[in-house]
Amino acid sequence: MSRPQPATPQPATPPRVAPALHAALEEELDAAVALRHALHRDPRLSGDEADSRDLVLGALADVVPDGRTPDPVADTGAMVRLGAPAEEGTPAVAVRAELDALPVVERTGLPFSATGAAAHVCGHDVHVAALVAVVRAIGRAGADALPAPLLAVFQPREEKAPSGAADVAADPAFVAHRVGAMLGVHVQPELPRGTVSVRGGPVNASADEIEIEVHGRGGHGGYPHRTRDAVLALAEIVSGVHHIVSRRVDPMAAGVITIGQMTAGSAPNVVPETASARGTVRALDADRDEMLAAVRDVVEGTATAYGCTATLTVVPNEPAVVNDDALARTVAASLGGRRRDDRAGGNANGHGGRSGDADGAGEPTGLVLDTTFRSCGADDFSHYGDVLPSLMLFVGTTPAGSTPGEGPGLHHPEFSPDDAMVGEVARALLASVVAAGAALVATTAEPADPLV
Known part of the structure; x- marks a missing residue:
């Protein structure tokens, strides 16, 4: 299957998040952290995410537009749209966050640690809480603060077949939303704290x-x-x-x-x-x-x-996660700041140099941009890239003074990013949504049909 390419060029001036929308996001972060704790404390395995989905939808109930209800998708998932309805033919920017946990006994010792045989040791609770914060901020500030509608996709079954992403991408309810660009984000302990990685081409195996x-x-x-x-x-x-x-x-x-x-x-x-x-x-x-x-x-x-x-x-x-080149350039430009791979002492693997701080970062994320990271990890986000332009971002979790890769990594019983990561992921997502939406609006061409 040929991979669709967006018809939009990179905007001449990188778009920025409106100050009111940025402020609204900051006001949502405390509640998002509390949601993260609730999800983390009571995780659900792949295929059994209905309780987690309902918790998320409850947190969004007061920002869903009147007369519009969330769409069920892939059995235990849900989608929430803000902005012009799909019936008007307006392409949307979609963001995926994963609902499921892993069959691992947690050993973090956190006060909100899971106590059973399932645990959020891959950061999905952070991703979901961050996306909820973004949706709530847009709902409060008004969807007209975005260049294009937002479709928040709370996806089941990322960790176990059958793939939740493949089911979402093929679901008529998803197709009906006329998604023009798909975004995802993943916390990454192989990157230093304060870093967001955006690049085109293969990024996961x-x-x-x-x-x-x-x-x-x-x-x-x-x-x-x-x-x-x-x-x-x-x-x-x-x-x-x-x-x-x-x-x-x-x-x-x-x-x-x-x-x-x-x-x-x-x-x-x-x-x-x-x-x-x-x-x-x-x-x-x-x-x-x-x-x-x-x-x-x-x-x-x-x-x-x-x-x-x-x-x-x-x-x-x-399949491999292959980031769309044009979408990656557009989002990277919007994140701004000095690139981490340009900083003194850094190398192509992202190690060395003054990593872990955020000096030189651009607004509004407060994160340093990396354009080198990729890994042989895998993610079912790849199925979205088979049918529409997609982009996976990575946000570093390793704190200053520590070497990436030395501490507990993804899927380890002791892996758990700190609560401030909810805000870092949310800021990166919001900036990316604005950039991708501006790119969609900048063209008069029709977006690729997800089923072509």
Whole structure:
């Protein structure tokens, strides 16, 4: 499927958030932090987000325009539109925030920590609270403070298939809103605090699960020549697939293969008949299909070399998140400030230099702009990019004095951004919404049909 491109050029003068709208957002942040605590304290897993959705809709009830009700989407999600109705043919800027938590037992020790077997250790509670603050601020200040309507999408099932984003993108209710640009944001501990990263092109990798099963001939551990050792064959397969990136992938392209689970045997003196492994194959700008084909070559060829047979099952998950170049340029210009990659001592990986502070940042976000960050993490936000121009931003969480990557990261039981991150994410979102809306209005061309 060809990726749609926006018809709008970058505005000559980067748009800024109206002072009244900026002030309204600041006034909403305390309530947004309280909402974040409520979501964090009582998380819901993928597919079971109805309670979280209802909590969000309750927080927005007094700013939804009269006569307009939120649209249900993807079973347990919801959408709220501010500004001109879709029936008038006005394209909207959509913002996605994820409702679901992970099946992890939290170890943060926070006073609002979750106590069950689910936890918001990926920052989704921050994303949702920030988007609620943005919607409420627009509702109070008036949607005419925006260049284009806003569609807030509270999406279920980001963490687990079937993909909530894929279901939203294909839902007729979403299509009817005539979305011209899609925005998302993610907190990122690989970036220093006070940084927002915006760039075009691939920023998150595709992610496919692989399941390998090796079949041999079992037997006695003292008579290995009578067996065909499935464990040995699997061990060589695991070693072999980890060499694929270094020898079968263009060194200028990014990809990674990880085997995270191996299972075999029932006793130390028995050569088992079967052995299995599971892992992931991720491609940022490496060729996804070529990587999977190489895995199959290694699995089947290595098993044969050891007198065994093997099967490879690929469970497709998410395509790569590819940011629209024009939308990225427009939003980056609106965020303003000195770029982090231009600052003394910085490098292409975003480490080093005077990172972690916000000097040189532009209004209204108070964040330093980074244009280098990307990772082999994955996100189902990629499905929006398959049907309309989309942009994922990343906001750093690592505090000054700490090195990104050393503390608890995404999905770790101790990961939890501090409450001030709600405001930082909200400011970045609001500035991006204004910029994207101005770009939509700047053209007389029709926005791409999301289904084309």
